[in-house]
Amino acid sequence: MKFVVSSTELLSHLQTVSRVISNKNTLPILDHFLFQLSGNGLTITASDLETTLVTSINLENVSEEGVVAVPAKLLTDTLKEFSDQPLTFDVNTDTKAIVINSETGKFTLPGQDGEDFPAIPTVREDKKSVLQTSTETLFSGISKTLFATADDELRAVMNGIFIELTESDVTFVATDAHKLVRYKRMDVKSDGAASFILPKKPAALLKAILAKDSNNVMVEFDDKNAFFTLTNYRMICRLVEGTYPSYASVIPANNPNRLTIDRIELYNALKRVAVFSNQASNLVKLELVGNQLTISAQDLDFSISAYERLNCIYEGDNMQIGFKSTFLIEILSNLSSSDVVLQLSDPSRAGLILPTEKEIDDEDTLMLLMPMMING
Known part of the structure; x- marks a missing residue:
């Protein structure tokens, strides 16, 4: 089994599929890549039994077909140290010894029998x-x-x-x-x-x-x-x-209170105010009065507190509602529109966070966050 491959191209494919390999594999063979050489194609497989990743590389210089399992960490660590150059892999099909010849050197790795690698599942046609x-x-x-x-x-x-x-x-x-x-x-x-x-x-x-x-x-x-x-x-x-x-x-249908606000302004204000929230609860309080939103947080154990006022467009009754700041910040960071809408019904029911504009016309994004109890 012999072939020539670009060191950087091989490394790129190996680094992608190696992400599937677990640090706590129950089978030693799963610490290996499965190399299958057939025709002019090299197929590389990595697995942790639950998930399997397969990639393929087209080669020009192939002299023998075959299958071998190659130590994953040893091979990727070696390839990282090469500049872009052709490498010749020569595998002894009897002993499974792998010899890699570079422009200036020779590297020998112990391979394993590729037949020991777990079989890839197939899709059941009757349930597909x-x-x-x-x-x-x-x-x-x-x-x-x-x-x-x-x-x-x-x-x-x-x-x-x-x-x-x-x-x-x-x-x-x-x-x-x-x-x-x-x-x-x-x-x-x-x-x-x-x-x-x-x-x-x-x-x-x-x-x-x-x-x-x-x-x-x-x-x-x-x-x-x-x-x-x-x-x-x-x-x-x-x-x-x-x-x-x-x-x-669980998605509330009737939400008469509607807040429209600049997403980045809200995100940055929350990050600043959240520093002053209780470390256990991360509670921040949103108070809506007129066209103004007040974000506040406090930690009585350390006698610290903070609030910020932001201008917004608000249609609805005056209200106060509490949220876990880490969750609200996470939701805002995963939206991309410049403004967001918060739809609220009352302080005990989930709030909906929606983008005001879509990245593409055929998408619909809805994010929901459960509120937290505001003490006092």
């Missing part, structure tokens, strides 16, 4: 659903919602992004029971209704890969796994099993 979409749509859906996923050992279904397909749109939802994000795209349609829960780790990996691609992505899934096929990468991940909470029922 398919979605063809642009990388931009999938990237936006994951980017807008990933931050709102939970870390809940008891409710695993909330530790991922719920992706719901209908004949008219695709919806991405994430919630941790304190905040909720719903991102809808009307320019993507599927043949029928279907849904799956994409776990947090593969969602983050997919987001990184999608940022580098501009072509369409094919999404196929059954009841156990999802398969994402891009130009140079393929990701297979095990889905979160279970039924996602009925998110639509």
